[in-house]
Amino acid sequence: MTAAYQVFQTQNDRGLALSPLNLAKTKLLEEASLVGLNEESVRRRWENISTRLEENDQVSSAAPRRAFTHYLIVDEEYDVRSRVTTKDFYRTFAAALDKHEGATEIRRFISKLEDYTDRYIDIHEGTVRKYQRNKRSLINDQMRFFQSKNSHAPVVLLYLVENIDTADEMENLLRLANKLNVRLNLQDAAPAYHRDSMYQLVTKLIDSKQSKWEDEAEDLIKERTVSDKQLKEILKGRELPNSRFTRFLLRALEEDYYNAGSRETRIDLDQVDLEHIAPLSSLSSERYSTWAAVFNHNEERFDHYKSRLGNLTLLADRQNSRVRNGSYAEKCAEYEQSDITMTQRIPDNYPSWGFETIEDRTRTIAQDIVNLWGV
Incomplete structure (x- = not known):
């Protein structure tokens, strides 16, 4: 019975909370010591990997345990074929380590963890340099x-x-x-x-x-x-949050569908806002009195429309700051000056704004999404 497993059993018998990651570390240090490796050196390398993962803002809060499970799945040497739960993490890690016998092999295992960590962080930060x-x-x-x-x-x-x-x-x-x-x-x-x-x-x-x-x-x-037909129906009533995913989604539509093959540079999401054509507070704030009339003061119905696809577009943040509180006519004057095609089209395609307009534009964008990401 290994020391790591003895720790596991002792704490488990006492009903104490267990850290699979600490058990894995104990197992690694134990095996390194048995083959004559410098335990302190191995500990430093392990802790450097853990610290890099834990302190990186882009990496999941479940790091480094989740990162290690991803490494073991990706590396076909270990034959890990599915998701590894927290409960199974130590067993899976120990089985992978057992494939490395002797000092040279354990050093190779640690080096692999370090190399995977480099690439894992690059993936999260969007700094992969492998390609031309x-x-x-x-x-x-x-x-x-x-x-x-x-x-x-x-x-x-x-x-x-x-x-x-x-x-x-x-x-x-x-x-x-x-x-x-x-x-x-x-x-x-x-x-x-x-x-x-x-x-x-x-x-x-x-x-x-x-x-x-x-x-x-x-x-x-x-x-x-779901099928394309089902997806289109879902999108007609789907509300999308003001999130990075929504901005990515609209940018992809803009660049890969509305301007497919014609745009040389990509939109910088840090310099554009998700624009709600009818402001989110149209019926709940006095400063939007003109918008309240547009929607017949029906706040309950508007709450189901304000975050639908038809009421969303992308707009440069400098333009958004100028028209955030404006009427539809004032917004359209700014939209006409936009470099973003989906936004430029709004004034020509929709002379006025309201519930029916949002429904119509939602149907159009839903079809565009199906055309771009259909099966």
């Missing part, structure tokens, strides 16, 4: 999009970065990964269902030849998401 320079920014942007409202995206991205060497192939797989994430989010899939979809995608990739990966991803999208 002219495609690097686009690929990192797509990785950020995939991680929006998707806490288990890193396991997929780490597998792709580890196994795909060409920028074009990476673009294609990221396009499909984002299609899966977009559809799951828009159909409001339960968190566990969303999570399991990410691990199923990795499993499909591991189990198939690389030449079949795009087909496998497409098949999974069809299996795990």
